[in-house]
Amino acid sequence: MSDVPDILSETIPRKSYFLGLDFSTQQLKAVVVDEKLEVLHEAAVNFDRNLPEYRTSGGVKKNGSTVTAPTVMWVKALDLLMDQLKITGLDFQDISAISGSGQQHGSVYWRKGVQNLLPTLDPTKFLFLQLANCFSIQDSPVWMDSSTHSYCETMEKKLGGPQRLADLTGSRAYERFTGHQIAKIVSEKAELYFNTERISLVSSFACSVFLGCYSPIDWSDASGMNLFDITLKDWDSQCLHMCAPDLKEKLGEPVATHTCLGPISNYFVERYSFDPSCQVVVFTGDNPASLAGMCLEPGDVAISLGTSDTVFLWLSGKPTPSLEGHVFCNPVDPEAYMALLCFKNGSLTRERIRDVFAHRSWDEFDALLACTPPGNHGHIGMYYDEQEITPKTQGTFRFNAFDQKVNTFEEAATEVRALVEGQLLAKRVHAEQLGFNIGESCRVFVTGGASNNRSILQILADVFNADVFTQDTANSSCLGSAYRAAHGLALKESGMFIPFNEFMANRRPNFTLLCRPRVEAAKLYDSMAARYATLESSILTHQ
Numbered sequence: 184m185s186d187v188p189d190i191l192s193e194t195i196p197r198k199s200y201f202l203g204l205d206f207s208t209q210q211l212k213a214v215v216v217d218e219k220l221e222v223l224h225e226a227a228v229n230f231d232r233n234l235p236e237y238r239t240s241g242g243v244k245k246n247g248s249t250v251t252a253p254t255v256m257w258v259k260a261l262d263l264l265m266d267q268l269k270i271t272g273l274d275f276q277d278i279s280a281i282s283g284s285g286q287q288h289g290s291v292y293w294r295k296g297v298q299n300l301l302p303t304l305d306p307t308k309f310l311f312l313q314l315a316n317c318f319s320i321q322d323s324p325v326w327m328d329s330s331t332h333s334y335c336e337t338m339e340k341k342l343g344g345p346q347r348l349a350d351l352t353g354s355r356a357y358e359r360f361t362g363h364q365i366a367k368i369v370s371e372k373a374e375l376y377f378n379t380e381r382i383s384l385v386s387s388f389a390c391s392v393f394l395g396c397y398s399p400i401d402w403s404d405a406s407g408m409n410l411f412d413i414t415l416k417d418w419d420s421q422c423l424h425m426c427a428p429d430l431k432e433k434l435g436e437p438v439a440t441h442t443c444l445g446p447i448s449n450y451f452v453e454r455y456s457f458d459p460s461c462q463v464v465v466f467t468g469d470n471p472a473s474l475a476g477m478c479l480e481p482g483d484v485a486i487s488l489g490t491s492d493t494v495f496l497w498l499s500g501k502p503t504p505s506l507e508g509h510v511f512c513n514p515v516d517p518e519a520y521m522a523l524l525c526f527k528n529g530s531l532t533r534e535r536i537r538d539v540f541a542h543r544s545w546d547e548f549d550a551l552l553a554c555t556p557p558g559n560h561g562h563i564g565m566y567y568d569e570q571e572i573t574p575k576t577q578g579t580f581r582f583n584a585f586d587q588k589v590n591t592f593e594e595a596a597t598e599v600r601a602l603v604e605g606q607l608l609a610k611r612v613h614a615e616q617l618g619f620n621i622g623e624s625c626r627v628f629v630t631g632g633a634s635n636n637r638s639i640l641q642i643l644a645d646v647f648n649a650d651v652f653t654q655d656t657a658n659s660s661c662l663g664s665a666y667r668a669a670h671g672l673a674l675k676e677s678g679m680f681i682p683f684n685e686f687m688a689n690r691r692p693n694f695t696l697l698c699r700p701r702v703e704a705a706k707l708y709d710s711m712a713a714r715y716a717t718l719e720s721s722i723l724t725h726q
């Protein structure tokens with residue numbers, strides 16, 4: 184037990200629940216925890232399945248390299264989710280604070296005049312009916328978009344090169360980053376931009392709905408925009424001016440990620456019987472929220488296998504952003520940072536290969552993995568169905584044991600293993616190139632939908648030569664949001680700052696050691712990682 188004063192029970196002694204939400208790519212999810220931070224309820228609304236009227240695939244709509252999601256779909260999902268939570272028997276009165284997260288980089292455009300409407304929503308009506316006409320742009324650009332290449336080039340050039348931009352904002356220019364998405368809107372749909380009163384990220388948009396007024400953007404999610412100075416923790420005026428006029432006013436003042444913003448709006452009090460004093464803690468990005476949900480500590484590596492695959496870790500000390508990957512402000516420690524690598528071709532590519540080679544069945548997919556040995560007899564595959572982020576390339580590349588390019592693999596099992604090994608080797612190779620400490624001394628924590636798949640996790644343990652741990656819920660962004668709600672409220676009530684990891688010391692979530700590396704396989708993957716890196720470089724050189 185820690186000897187740190189337990190500010191949650193000292194400041195909030197009564198029965199208290201905390202609600203955490205996650206507006207991710209394919210679904211809206213919720214978790215409710217009690218005052219011991221133990222999970223009481225979980226709920227989810229899947230955009231494709233539960234809201235087919237919006238015709239999304241994997242939660243998004245694609246038009247070439249432009250990828251969007253209907254903003255109002257997220258609102259309707261919230262209407263459905265709240266009703267689902269009610270049916271679980273949850274008494275909203277017991278919720279003391281809420282927080283949430285959203286897929287990163289996506290943006291929402293509120294039309295002029297909506298700031299007067301948000302506080303006066305009619306509690307007898309669904310939110311989606313009242314907010315349907317509130318967006319100056321109906322379809323929000325999301326993180327899968329790769330249509331802003333020219334805007335990225337312009338910003339890097341004007342700012343003195345990609346490294347200079349990375350030093351300032353934590354990342355070189357990335358197409359999905361919000362600044363470039365905004366620049367594209369100004370250039371292609373100027374009148375819609377000028378009819379916009381406020382621009383939110385997905386996280387701050389969702390937070391605004393609960394707050395009944397525009398929510399600020401938090402430092403951690405702001406770091407995914409190429410607009411935010413991660414050292415000064417403020418918008419960079421040069422970057423803002425390069426993207427759009429009057430952008431600072433449309434974005435509002437950014438705030439620290441533990442900030443308690445105030446009470447929930449009257450709409451939720453009247454419609455769902457929330458306590459009027461229930462507090463809203465600023466929402467953040469889904470990966471930062473996962474870092475909180477996993478209670479990550481310096482030295483641990485987290486891997487999220489959701490729609491995107493991400494690898495991230497806690498960064499102590501002064502960050503040194505490079506030309507690959509991202510540095511974000513840390514969501515739970517205002518002095519620290521986190522590093523992140525994002526791979527666009529994650530679960531959706533695994534699903535495609537499963538559908539083609541394993542009759543749409545994860546069990547069959549696992550069986551195919553089981554009948555091939557680690558190393559796949561030397562076969563290596565790289566599957567970039569969509570333009571990849573890490574590294575920036577597209578296409579399918581297969582190599583035989585002699586490093587020769589081949590068009591197909593003969594067996595379905597070879598294809599399935601090549602996909603999984605290729606995806607996991609890419610994570611190791613790029614993480615090592617960034618200086619992440621991989622190997623026996625590190626612990627790997629996994630989350631996201633595919634972390635339910637033990638066969639994939641065993642290969643992960645072997646490739647990383649590290650123990651792999653999972654949490655009871657694969658929903659660490661929601662969990663992290665619920666924890667952050669409790670932390671933010673406790674800080675507000677106590678009037679003092681206690682670091683999140685100390686606050687969580689007596690209530691850390693359970694982790695299960697699921698897979699350990701097998702010595703022979705780990706040795707084999709050492710040499711395969713070197714081969715993989717060389718083959719990947721050859722693809723990039725010849726593209």
Ligand SMILES: Nc1ncnc2c1ncn2[C@@H]1O[C@H](COP(=O)(O)OP(=O)(O)O)[C@@H](O)[C@H]1O
Pocket residue numbers: 207208209210488489490491530531533534545630631632633634635636
């Ligand atoms: N048993 C499984 N094996 C591999 N992948 C799985 C399994 N179960 C679910 N998934 C994957 O999980 C993905 C959804 O993950 P999730 O973390 O909920 O995504 P997001 O948060 O981005 O919406 C699905 O696209 C699906 O492919």
Ligand SMILES: O=C(CO)[C@@H](O)[C@H](O)COP(=O)(O)O
Pocket residue numbers: 207208209285286287288326359407468469470487489490491492493523525
């Ligand atoms: O672009 C990134 C991170 O930089 C993605 O990780 C998005 O944040 C989407 O998250 P998931 O829905 O895949 O969890």
